[in-house]
Amino acid sequence: MSDTTNLPPRFRAPSALSWVVLVGFAAFFIQGIIASDISVERLVKGASNLVRFVGQAIPPDFSRMPNLADAMLETMNIAVVGVTFGCLFSVPLALLAARNTAPNGAVRAFARFVISVARTIPDLIWALIFVVTVGLGPLAGILAIVMDTIGFAARFYSERFEEVQKGPSEALTATGAGRLSVIFGAILPESFASTTATSLFSVEKAIRSAVTLGLVGAGGIGVELSTAMRLFRYDQAAAIIIVILVVVVGFEQLSTSIRKRII
Amino acid sequence: MTLAISASDLHVSYGRLDVLRGVSFDMTKGQGVVLLGANGCGKSTLMRSLNGLEKLRSGTIHIHGEQLSTARGRQLRQVRRGMGYVFQQFNLVPQLNAFQNVLLGAMGRHRMGLLSCLSLTASAQERERALHCLERVGMADRALHRPAELSGGQQQRVAIARMLMQAPRVVVADEPIASLDPKAGREVLDLLWRIVREEGLTMLCTLHHLELAQEYADRILGMKAGRIEIDAAVTDTNTPQLNALYTGMTRVDARLGEVAA
Numbered sequence: 001m002s003d004t005t006n007l008p009p010r011f012r013a014p015s016a017l018s019w020v021v022l023v024g025f026a027a028f029f030i031q032g033i034i035a036s037d038i039s040v041e042r043l044v045k046g047a048s049n050l051v052r053f054v055g056q057a058i059p060p061d062f063s064r065m066p067n068l069a070d071a072m073l074e075t076m077n078i079a080v081v082g083v084t085f086g087c088l089f090s091v092p093l094a095l096l097a098a099r100n101t102a103p104n105g106a107v108r109a110f111a112r113f114v115i116s117v118a119r120t121i122p123d124l125i126w127a128l129i130f131v132v133t134v135g136l137g138p139l140a141g142i143l144a145i146v147m148d149t150i151g152f153a154a155r156f157y158s159e160r161f162e163e164v165q166k167g168p169s170e171a172l173t174a175t176g177a178g179r180l181s182v183i184f185g186a187i188l189p190e191s192f193a194s195t196t197a198t199s200l201f202s203v204e205k206a207i208r209s210a211v212t213l214g215l216v217g218a219g220g221i222g223v224e225l226s227t228a229m230r231l232f233r234y235d236q237a238a239a240i241i242i243v244i245l246v247v248v249v250g251f252e253q254l255s256t257s258i259r260k261r262i263i
Numbered sequence: 264m265t266l267a268i269s270a271s272d273l274h275v276s277y278g279r280l281d282v283l284r285g286v287s288f289d290m291t292k293g294q295g296v297v298l299l300g301a302n303g304c305g306k307s308t309l310m311r312s313l314n315g316l317e318k319l320r321s322g323t324i325h326i327h328g329e330q331l332s333t334a335r336g337r338q339l340r341q342v343r344r345g346m347g348y349v350f351q352q353f354n355l356v357p358q359l360n361a362f363q364n365v366l367l368g369a370m371g372r373h374r375m376g377l378l379s380c381l382s383l384t385a386s387a388q389e390r391e392r393a394l395h396c397l398e399r400v401g402m403a404d405r406a407l408h409r410p411a412e413l414s415g416g417q418q419q420r421v422a423i424a425r426m427l428m429q430a431p432r433v434v435v436a437d438e439p440i441a442s443l444d445p446k447a448g449r450e451v452l453d454l455l456w457r458i459v460r461e462e463g464l465t466m467l468c469t470l471h472h473l474e475l476a477q478e479y480a481d482r483i484l485g486m487k488a489g490r491i492e493i494d495a496a497v498t499d500t501n502t503p504q505l506n507a508l509y510t511g512m513t514r515v516d517a518r519l520g521e522v523a524a
Contacts, residue, residue: 171354171422174314175429176344176371185367185377189358 057238064236068224068243075210075220076247078141083206085142086149087199093150094157100169101161101183115158119151123209127218138219141210148209149202156198157191164190196262200255207251211244265328267292267433267465268313273322275308282308282515284489286322290465292432295456297476298469299493299505300486301513306469309486310437313467314348315339326433344371347426347464349436349455353418355410361421362406365393368428396424400454416447423455427462434459436468452479473505489515 014022062068093111095101102108126147130140169186177185214222221240228237268290275283282305290296300306311317313324315331324331331342355364366380369389373379380389397403400420410418419439426434439455440448452470456479459466467484470476476483476497483500485493485508492508493500 167350167352167354168356170316171348171350171425172356172367172370174316174343174346174348175368175425176340176342176346177367178340178370178376181370181376181380185370185380186356189356192358 053234056232057234059235060238060242061233061235062239064224064239068221068240071214071221071224072243072247074138075214075222076207078138078145078213078218078220079203079206079210082142082145082210083149083199083203086146086206087153087202089146090150090154090157091195093154094161095183097154098158098161100164100166101187112158115151115154117151118147119155121147121151123148124212124216127213127216131217136217136219141213141218141220144213144218145206145210149206152205153198153202157195160191160194160198161187193262197259200259204248204252204255207248211248266290266325267294267327268467269323269325270313271323273309273312273324274320275305275312275317276320280516282489283312283322284515286486286489286491288484288491288494290467292465293463294481295459295466295479296468296482296484297480297497298467298484298486299471299473299476299508300469301509303514303516304486304508305489305515306486307437310435310467310469313435314343314346340371344429345432347429347431347434349419349422349426349434349439351438351441353410353415353422355418355421355425357410360407360409361397361402361413361424362393364410364421365396365424365428366390368396368425369393371429393424393428396427397421399427399458400424414447415443416451419443419451420454423451423458427458432464434464434466434468436466438469438471441471449475473502476505477502488512 093115096103096107096111097115099108102111123144127140127144130143134140134143164187168190169182172182172186210220210222212222214220214224215226217223221244225237225240225244228234228240266289268288270289271287273283273286274281284305286305286309298306298309308317312319313326313331315334319332322332326342326346329338329342329345331339334342355361356367359367363382366382366385366389367377369385369392370376370380378384379386382390385393394403394406397406400423402417402420402424405413405417405421410421413421436455440452443451452475455468456466458464468480477500480497482496483493483505484491485505487508493504
């Protein structure tokens with residue numbers, strides 16, 4: 001052993017930058033607590049309100065079940081139609097955005113910009129925008145889901161395209177095949193399993209967002225829920241929440257079992 | 264008579280590293296040439312640039328009289344179509360079965376590209392041809408197997424069938440047996456050279472086995488540190504001369520100090 005090697009110190013003082021970040025975060029956190037007026041008294045009152053809500057919500061009122069079923073069907077229509085178009089549009093967009101398939105840098109930058117705009121704007125805001133442009137109802141919901149799906153799926157597709165092995169596509173390029181033939185002959189088949197998994201995730205995500213889109217008037221069961229809440233019909237609201245829960249959980253189970261089979 | 268491959272004064276660099284430092288050689292039609300050289304001497308780069316996969320800094324390549332070095336787009340694809348490429352790592356598409364992989368070899372020949380080469384849409388003629396190619400490499404009974412279900416040697420056979428499907432006039436084989444065990448490697452190499460000779464193709468093949476090189480080749484090219492050191496008919500070479508390719512400054516990225524060590 002040489003005597004120049006020292007034991008590593010037990011503790012190393014954080015850098016100045018770490019201190020600034022830490023103190024800044026703490027200040028913001030404390031200011032947040034003060035500003036939102038959190039007090040034990042309000043929490044206790046909230047808890048008693050919650051008990052009252054639950055008391056009124058039980059037993060759930062399923063008397064409007066036929067209407068609820070219609071509304072739930074509309075929600076699933078919105079989700080399935082929206083996610084299908086969303087995934088279909090995502091493939092070409094992802095090809096334009098992936099480094100190894102984009103025709104040039106400018107197109108790639110533009111495609112990535114479109115995807116990140118679709119992702120950054122939350123689904124509820126897309127729904128508000130489309131309610132203004134195409135009016136109340138399921139079409140606004142479908143368009144909102146399309147945009148939300150593009151933001152999610154196109155990004156993961158394009159990352160997957162960039163990860164495929166270079167060999168097979170190089171081998172097809174070497175046969176004199178055109179660029180599109182190489183993409184559809186090698187790159188898409190290679191990423192098939194993972195893009196399918198991503199698409200199934202999009203379906204789950206779309207069902208969950210389609211439920212809430214009704215809150216801003218974009219069709220589906222959310223409309224029923226917001227009406228029931230506003231009329232203080234908590235028993236009806238509870239029934240709606242139970243219906244949503246059953247459908248969403250059922251869908252997630254289905255998609256998980258399909259995904260397991262593919263991968 | 265036009266030459267099958269004519270390369271003159273090729274220079275290729277990766278950044279500041281000169282990989283090919285003025286490589287020139289010609290190959291006549293039907294010639295079988297083995298390219299020897301240590302790892303890192305620029306063999307693969309040379310092979311890749313013959314197919315336009317690597318950009319030249321300077322120099323010219325003609326394949327059957329067609330200029331490759333300046334070709335772009337359709338012209339480049341035209342030249343590539345006439346050149347079969349066999350890779351060390353086989354490079355089959357893992358999700359597609361052997362039959363479909365072989366069919367993809369015909370993509371360059373069709374105006375519609377992939378659309379004429381899917382098992383679903385290909386003409387009856389092309390489908391029969393693909394099966395025939397698999398028969399020639401002894402893999403017809405494995406047509407519906409995916410690459411992962413085949414051994415390395417079998418995968419390389421399928422890759423050779425894909426090359427046959429392409430109907431090339433020149434074949435470039437980049438260490439075709441380097442990732443196979445000796446027995447499978449020997450069988451695949453036998454098959455490859457037999458097909459090349461039967462079809463009257465021109466082949467440039469890199470190998471690491473001197474004995475195999477001397478057995479199959481008409482002519483041997485030896486590379487060392489980005490330059491051609493040996494270019495002679497196989498009868499005019501001897502083992503010590505070939506062994507010298509693997510000693511001393513062989514790599515293009517070698518520095519003086521490392522060689523001494």
